[in-house]
Amino acid sequence: xxxxxxxxxxxxxxxxxxxxxxYGSGHINDTYKVYYDVDGEEVHYIRQRIxxxxxxxxxxxxxxxxxxxxxxxxKFEEAGADQVDRRVLTxxxxxxxxxxxxxxxxxxxxxxxxxxxxxGIDVIEHTGQAYKSAKAFGGFQCQLAxxxxxxxxxxxxxxxxxxxxxxxxxAIEEDAHGRVANVQAEIAFAKERxxxxxxxxxxxxxxxxxxxxxxxxxxxxxxxxDCETDEGMCVIDLDTVMPGSVLYxxxxxxxxxxxxxxxxxxxxxxxxxxxDYFEALVKGYLETASGFxxxxxxxxxxxxxxxxxxxxxxRFLIDYLQGDTYFKTRREGQxxxxxxxxxKMVQSMERQMDQMQRIVEGFQ
Ligand code: ATP
Ligand code: MG
Ligand code: MG
Numbered sequence: 001x002x003x004x005x006x007x008x009x010x011x012x013x014x015x016x017x018x019x020x021x022x023y024g025s026g027h028i029n030d031t032y033k034v035y036y037d038v039d040g041e042e043v044h045y046i047r048q049r050i051x052x053x054x055x056x057x058x059x060x061x062x063x064x065x066x067x068x069x070x071x072x073x074x075k076f077e078e079a080g081a082d083q084v085d086r087r088v089l090t091x092x093x094x095x096x097x098x099x100x101x102x103x104x105x106x107x108x109x110x111x112x113x114x115x116x117x118x119x120g121i122d123v124i125e126h127t128g129q130a131y132k133s134a135k136a137f138g139g140f141q142c143q144l145a146x147x148x149x150x151x152x153x154x155x156x157x158x159x160x161x162x163x164x165x166x167x168x169x170x171a172i173e174e175d176a177h178g179r180v181a182n183v184q185a186e187i188a189f190a191k192e193r194x195x196x197x198x199x200x201x202x203x204x205x206x207x208x209x210x211x212x213x214x215x216x217x218x219x220x221x222x223x224x225x226d227c228e229t230d231e232g233m234c235v236i237d238l239d240t241v242m243p244g245s246v247l248y249x250x251x252x253x254x255x256x257x258x259x260x261x262x263x264x265x266x267x268x269x270x271x272x273x274x275x276d277y278f279e280a281l282v283k284g285y286l287e288t289a290s291g292f293x294x295x296x297x298x299x300x301x302x303x304x305x306x307x308x309x310x311x312x313x314x315r316f317l318i319d320y321l322q323g324d325t326y327f328k329t330r331r332e333g334q335x336x337x338x339x340x341x342x343x344k345m346v347q348s349m350e351r352q353m354d355q356m357q358r359i360v361e362g363f364q
Pocket of ligand 2: 026237
């Protein structure tokens with residue numbers, strides 16, 4: 001395709017451009033595997049069209065990714081790590097010396113070295129995967145704990161649970177689509193838990209929890225696992241790296257990794273927080289993160305899962321009340337089903353919270 005030729009010639013990839021194909025199962029950007037011929041050898045890259053509808057400040061986002069990946073590389077090299085090119089994303093510069101290229105239509109593109117022999121796991125199959133992904137994310141945060149200048153806030157107030165709660169109250173009052181009557185139980189569930197929404201925000205404001213560099217999308221498939229050894233090789237998908245609390249990263253690992261049900265599963269009996277996966281996450285995470293966590297962060301690790309799961313549930317509930325404008329839906333009621341799944345996970349964590357807490361304490 002003509003457009004791809006233009007994009008290909010905008011990056012400093014050595015060799016002859018051969019073509020590309022859509023790649024992976026990402027939901028946000030358009031991702032392609034790109035093929036080049038370098039002296040008779042086939043070389044691959046990942047090329048992505050960045051979703052600038054979702055990310056309003058792409059240059060700021062790319063500046064964050066450039067700074068983070070260069071910092072990681074330095075850390076790996078200082079530690080004498082092997083296979084550094086498979087452990088950290090490598091940006092290929094554009095011909096005008098930037099980390100991205102903007103085409104005539106206003107789309108933003110970036111190119112990474114393709115990490116061979118490693119894959120992202122979409123649905124968890126065993127505890128080893130939870131352990132290895134948490135270890136990789138903890139290692140990622142650890143490497144970035146000493147970055148000097150603050151990163152750009154590319155999505156302001158990303159995890160401001162209080163604002164989400166207030167938005168919900170407003171959406172209930174407006175009832176713009178006459179749906180409030182259908183979801184009285186969910187609204188009551190949310191109101192009963194109002195007290196938890198300020199816990200992390202207040203502690204951060206008071207300095208009890210430090211602001212750090214965080215990933216903000218710590219799903220299992222955002223760690224590429226080595227196909228031979230299963231090792232968590234590389235943390236990818238850095239669009240949301242920002243200043244924040246590591247608790248949201250760990251909480252989102254709990255939310256996304258400890259249950260295999262679909263995001264809009266209607267059979268809620270399938271929705272439970274699996275305590276074995278939780279334990280594996282804690283073990284992997286503390287192996288790499290315990291060196292920098294302060295006691296208050298450690299104390300709130302189990303709670304963080306409940307908090308972020310509640311927050312995501314609120315977002316689905318808000319979108320349902322506001323007429324499904326933010327999250328794409330394929331069928332009626334999908335957003336309320338998504339909300340119910342999150343709230344069921346919250347309940348499941350509440351039931352197991354004592355045990356979760358004991359597991360965290362057991363790894364002191
Ligand atoms: P998400 O829905 O998780 O936000 P996304 O649209 O932001 O996804 P990415 O996660 O960045 O996209 O990439 C999509 C997929 O492409 C990944 O899941 C992974 O399989 C693959 N991928 C990304 N970067 C690389 C790389 N450097 N080497 C090999 N594969 C990669
Ligand atoms: Mg991804
Ligand atoms: Mg992403």
